[in-house]
Amino acid sequence: MIKLPIRWWSMRIKTLILLGLSLCSLWAAPQEVQDVEVLAQTVTKNGTLVHAVGNVVLYSPKYLITADEAYYDYESGDVELFGNITTLEGVDYASRSGHTKLNLNTDKGVSTPLFFFEEKSNLWIKCENAILNPDTYITQKSIVSSCNTQDPDWKIAFTTGEFNKESKWLHIYNPVFYANDIPVFYLPYFSFSTDTTRRTGLLPPQIGIGGSEGFYYLQPIYFAPAENWDLEVRPQIRTERGEGIHSTYRFVDSPYSSGQITAGYFKEQSDYAKEEELSNDAHYGVRVSYDRSALLSTKYSGIEDGLWVDINYLNDIDYYNTIDADSSTSDKLVTSRVNYYVKKDEDYLGIYAKNYIDTSKESNDDTLQELPTLQYHHFSNPFLLDNLFYSVDYKAKNYTRQEGVTAFQNEVRTPVSLYFSVLEDYLHVNVSENVYMTQVSYGNDSDEGSSGEYFNNYHTFSLYTDLSKGYDTFFHTMYMGVEHTVPSYDKQSGAWSYTYANNELIPLEFEEKNTALKFRQFFYDMDGEKKFSHTIKQAYYYDREDEYGDLENDMKYYLTDRFYVGNTVNYSNTFHQLSRNQVSLTYKDSIYTGAMRYTYVDKSYEHNNEGKDYSYVTFSAETRYFENIDLFATVNYDIEEDIFKSWSMGIKKFKKCWDYSLVYKDVTNPKQTSSGVDSTNKKGVMLMFTLYPMGSMNYKLFEQESEQRL
Incomplete structure (x- = not known):
């Protein structure tokens, strides 16, 4: 049995070069053979047969071979090698053998035994005998692995195998997978x-065993x-659920654009669909995405434009889960978007479209779509005076649907601002006159009027100062300002009473008389890195019953280059409680990584009560404190619904030639049933392992499934 460490091969190449320069006695094959040379300590010749003994080196345009003894017929190209044979074929392949017969003209031969090494993947094959061909090695009674050659962590023993050197594909028959010396499972092929x-070929598969869905096998085929x-x-x-196929077409059609098209279909077994009460026994969908950073700008100078497309279609939510x-x-609303903009100098034109599929509905005929929205914007410019x-x-919005009232809205905003500074630029003044106009035309059998108009004019006065100062160890900037808004003229006519999903179909944007105080500051270290930011805002409304709006406070602490803390708080002065609170913590270094975010929103404090409160926690943590071991955990918890959307914890062990993970998962996914969108909770323990370069496999050691009502 031949046992060699992987690094042995690079050392062997250097030895061969030095050996060729330092041999005591050299002999070259006859001059009529130009492509093969033989070097050795002792050489004899009998006709066309060359016999070399001692530190034999044979090299040709394709091979570099060393051995203890060699016979070479330079007329037929046959070479027979004995003892400590090392063969280097190009820069990718190396082999070690005890006895080899090879024809250098046809690249055919046999080798007994053989140790073969593929450098890029660190894969090696050890066999009792091998048949050598120009493009393939055929081996018998073999072992393959990418681990250390001595006591490998994993290996595959097989009766017959074929390695194609051109396609770099290994086919093995009757393989038995071993963890160390313990057989794990057997496959016929x-x-x-x-x-x-x-390049075209098969990608590493995904394999799973266990659970209510049975044996799972996904084989990507790449073209x-x-x-x-x-x-x-x-x-x-x-095996216990069904079969499916998905595909992704990716393309690059210019230096500044790319896209992809994904489509799929999954067919449920009738027993599974009946047991799970699924509304559909087949799930299908398609997604088209395209991003182009330059379209017309490639033909016309002086303009900038871009196109972004994200179109999604599916028949039910289970398409994503298969x-x-x-x-x-966990999102029941599927959104498609198409955006295009073109900009030149001070002018901007945008066209946007949104289409929604609410998977909780049997039909989306009454789902309101935004197809399309047209926007024109003229950027701020001097007018008559420099200051x-x-x-x-301007925006034109088309709200459409097959059932229910539709609407087409025109909106115009025209602010005019006068800016100047006083007190040697310490105090800045901005006076703004704002006009907002909108007109809505209703359609699709609206019965409360065919249109509505609204005009609003308001004034804004701003005083602010923007200061900065450097200190010995930090740099400080500070903004303090007050903004006073006064409505001037307000007129409303026509129909505005249509509603959609508990909200106004076209909500009016009323400007209320208010005064807002705003304070913002930043601290930087001497290297220009931000260390702390703080923003606080308080508004006072003169005509509201709850005069004081929410106190808004946002702070971000960059404690170190590894640790960041953020907190956004809205405090309701009316109810004397928090109406919004978001806390985020992030830490990352070479050993530890952690992130936590808590978000709370109380809908009762909003003027348009859209539904229940929102309270959510997300958490993730990871550590590599132990060498080659990764410990991790994730949590996604909906506090209001009292549901863990998902959580997991596990351990991952890294090795040079493989890794494995033991994970406990608890996941709640929506599924579309005959009674609506319900959810399925799956919890269990999964063993996942990856063998390099073969791919990954997983095994569900334990799984429990239960139904939940969303």
């Missing part, structure tokens, strides 16, 4: 690629016929 370059596009097809099977083993979502500025913003 297995294959994988050792190539990590972008890369050109540099600017590729296609990935992912068929899958879940894409792969880890895919899931008199104006801007214009």
Whole structure:
């Protein structure tokens, strides 16, 4: 049995070079053979047969071979090697053998025994005998692994195998997988690629065992016929649930644009669909995304434009939960967007479209869509005076649906501002006159009037100071300002009483008389790194019953380059309670990583009560305190619904040639049933391991499933 460490090969190459320069006695093959040379301590020749003994070195354009003894027929190209044979084939492959026969003209031969090493993947194969071909090695009674050659952590023993040096694909028959020396499981056939370059072939599969869905196998098939596009097809099977196929087409059509199209279909088994009371026994969907940072600007100078497309369609929420083993979502609303803008000098034109699919509904005929919105904006510019500025913003919005009232809205905003400073630029003054106009035309059998108009004019007065000062160890900037808003003229006519989802279909934007105080400050260290930021705002409303609006306070502490703390608080002066509170903590260094965010919003303090309170906690932590071991945990908890949307904890062990994870997961996913959108809670223990370069597999050691009502 031959046992060699992986690093042995690089040392061997250096030895071969030095050996060729320091041999005591050298002999070269006859001059008529130009592509093969033999070097050795002792050489004899009998006709066309060369016999070399002692530190034999044979090299050709393809091979560099060392051995204890060699016979080489330079007429036929046959070479027979004995003892400590090392063969280097190009820069990728190396092998070690005790006895080898090889024809240098045909690259065919046999080797007994053989140790083969593929450098890029660190994969090695050890076998009793091998058949050598120009493009393949065929081995028998073999072992393959990428771990240390002595006592590998994992290995696969197989009866027959074939490694293709061109495609870098290994096919093995009757493999038995071992953890150390313990057999784990058997397969009649297995294959994988050792190539990590972008090329057509099979990608590492996803394999899962256990749980209510049975055995899970997903095999990605990758096609890369050109540099600017590729296609990935992912068929899958879940033995106790169903089968499906998903695919992703990715493309780059210019230096500044790219996109992808993903589509999929999953068919449930009838027994599973009936037992789970699913509303559909098939789930399908498609997503088209495209991002282009330059469109017309490639042909016309002086303009900037961009296009962003994200179109989603699915028949139910379970489509997301069947894409792969880890895919899931808790959002019942699916949004599609198309945005385009073009900008030149001071002018901006944008076209936007939004389409919504509410998966909790059987039909989306009454779901309000925004198709499209047109925006024109003229940026702030001087007008008549150098310190008199104006801007214009116009929007046309089309709210449409098949059932229910529709609307088309025109909006115009035209602020005009006069700016000047006093007290040697310590005090800045801004006086603004603002005009807001909107007109709405209703359609689709509206019965309370066909249109509505609204006009609003208000004045804004601002006084503020913006100061900065450097100290010995830090730099401080501070902003203090007061803004006073006074409504001037307000007129409303026509119909405005239509509602949608407990809100006004077209909500009016009333400006109330108020005075707002704002304070903002930043601290920087001497390297210019932000250390602390603080913003506080308080508004007073003259005509409200609750005169004092929420006190808004936002603070961010950059305690170190590793630790960040943020807190945003809104305090209701009317109810003497917090109406919004968000706390976030983030820490990261080479050993520890942690993040926590808590968000609370009380809807009762808002003027348009849209629903229940929102209270949510997310948490994640990870440590690599122990060498090659990763401990981690995640939590997503909805406090108001008293539901863990998901949480997990586990351990991951890293090795050079493999890693494994033991994870406990508790996940709640929505599913569409005949009675609406319910949810399924799955909890269990999963063992996942990755063998490099083969791929990953998972096994559900334990799983418990229960139904929940959303």
